[in-house]
Amino acid sequence: MRATVQNSICKRDTSLRALLEAINERPAGIAFIVDDANKLCGVMTDGDLRRLLLDGRDLGDSLRDVRLGDYVFAKLGEDIEHILSKLSSKVRIVPLVNDRGEVVDYFRYDQRLHVPVAMPDLGGNELRYVTDAVLSTWISSTGKYIDRFEQDFAAFCECLHGVTTSNGTVALHLALAALGVGPGDEVIVPDFTFAATANAVLHAGATPVIVDVEAESWCIDPAAVRDALSERTKAIIPVHIYGQPCDMDAIMDIAARNNLYVIEDAAEAHGARYKGRRVGTIGDIGCFSFYGNKVVTTGEGGMCVTNSDEHNASMRLLRDHGMSKDKRYWHEKIGFNYRMTNLQAALGCAQMERIDEILAFRQTVENRYRELLEPLGIVHLQRGDLPGRDKIVWLVSGTVVDGRRDELMRAMKDKGIDVRQTFYSLSDMDVYKQYAFSNKTSKMIAASGLSFPTHKDVDFDKLSAVLANL
Ligand SMILES: Cc1ncc(COP(=O)(O)O)c(C=O)c1O
Known part of the structure; x- marks a missing residue:
């Protein structure tokens, strides 16, 4: 004792x-x-x-x-x-x-005993800027940090406009609303994604059409999109899942031939590039999330980016109750309150100062996992070498072979390491089943996918010990 x-x-x-x-x-x-x-x-x-x-x-x-x-x-x-x-x-x-x-x-x-999957890195000017926002009393949705965050993030994405929102889900809804997608329209979404992608479509009053993903990238499969087209299709939402860019040439080609909008769900892919272009800026509108586990966080928060002046203006109007910019309390549209606060944006500004460092660090974490996991042959990490696609690291994720996912999860959790299964296939859930069009590959990925802790407190010695005992 x-x-x-x-x-x-x-x-x-x-x-x-x-x-x-x-x-x-x-x-x-x-x-x-x-x-x-x-x-x-x-x-x-x-x-x-x-x-x-x-x-x-x-x-x-x-x-x-x-x-x-x-x-x-x-x-x-x-x-x-x-x-x-x-x-x-x-x-x-x-x-x-x-x-x-x-x-x-x-x-x-002891926080170190329980290694979570994600942990925000708030080690820069976050506290200073939030304190400054509090002291300034500009704590609601007007203030210097909002404009600055929008400009910084748009510049980072190499595009013209950034429109902050209260979270990533409403960013998607705002984009759909600004593009006029609504009842009677179908929107094609991938089966392997976080449910917010489909929920935003449903909240817009449109119908999601859920299609399969590519085995190599885990992203929406352009061939499955083609199969699912109908005369009611109005838009496609490719999701750059776990930081992996979709095959945007193929998606944009389908959209151009069929007169469809493309809203990129880049919630998990800040900074990823497709053929040199930042994801989120290739379609009509790109949507990001700044939830606490994301690459850039504002606690809760989101952003729509676009190169279109028209979409930018529509989103700004709808985000703020559809109220005229020039005439207070005069509503031109039936809008929403989807605004971000100056406090959240203050966090975002501090995060943007270190975004390159944050991304580089996450890449080193994934590299360590690759060194550890690849020789064992139990986990196949997400591909990072697909031509034209510069993936970023959100949560280090992979598929576990031979139904050994539960065994691996148990072994890690016994040692306080919080691993997490990836998303379920949307079409497996009762509430989305009726919208399923195709889902063979996504079901396989969902059944074997696993995400590993991705932050600075990962103890690779402890992790190797767990893996050595499998
Ligand atoms: C693919 C995807 N889309 C949308 C969202 C929604 O973002 P938020 O949680 O900020 O509403 C998320 C976030 O978790 C996501 O992972």
Whole structure:
């Protein structure tokens, strides 16, 4: 038993004064209360003690006279996932007991023990700019950071206009609305994507037509798009999935021949290029997400980019209730409130200062995974060598061979490494089934896809140890 555990154990007949001393002096900052048979019967923190004193108890009172409240504990050797599930904002320490109920150790929450899949990198001017926005009192959707973020992001995308939105889902909806896509129209979307792509189409009142993806890129398959065309098709939403650019020449060719709009869902692909052009700028409008796990984050947030002055103006109008720019409270269209706040944009500006560094770092993380995983032959990471497609790294992702995904996930999770299965195939879910057109390859990818932690706290030594034991 660790000395700190021994020192944190208090008998039931301890005085509150002795308990206070125990809590004060022990590194665990908590006391484990045991009965006469040394069996755990409660835990006390300094907060519990403070409450007792405020309730009129005296430091001379015995703990035996106090009713001990509910507490959590775990059995020694219990699965780490179970133990983690017992933690909360209040419970950061879990006593571990043996078969006789005696405390023999404890588990203390340490962020480094639980390696999440994604973690925002806020190490630059983020705090400074947000503080500046707060101090300026410009905390709503007007302010210098909004304009700056729109300009910085459009410049990064090498295009003319950026229109910030409250999140990536409404960016897609705003784009559809600005292009006049609505009831009676069909919009072709990939089966392998985050549901927001299809939801935005449905919220616009149009019908998604869900089609299969390419095996090599995981992106919408142009041949499947061609098969799904109908006289009602109005638009295609290629999704640059997990940072991988779609085959945009083929998509744009289909769109041109059939007079269709192309809205690129680039939510996961900030900075990726297709034949030298930034994704998001090849179709009519490109949509990005700045959710907390994205390459650039503003907490929640999104942006539509476009080279069209007309689409830019329509989106700005609709984003702000359809209200005239020149005549306040005069509404030219029935619009939405899809505005981003100056606070979010302040974060975005700080992120844009380091975007190249962030992308380069994510690439080094993926390279490390490749070195580790490729020789094992269990995981095939997403292709990074498709001609003309310069993928970026969002979440390092791959497919696991021979149905071994669950085994790999379990092994990682046992060591506190949070791996995550990729998206389900949309057409597998009851709510989207009716819109399915084709889905053979996407089902295979969805059934075997896995994403790995992609941030600066990934411990590759720990990871290699897990992989070595598979
Ligand atoms: C492919 C895709 N499209 C759309 C979205 C929606 O973005 P948001 O979460 O910012 O609404 C996401 C984000 O999670 C996404 O991954």
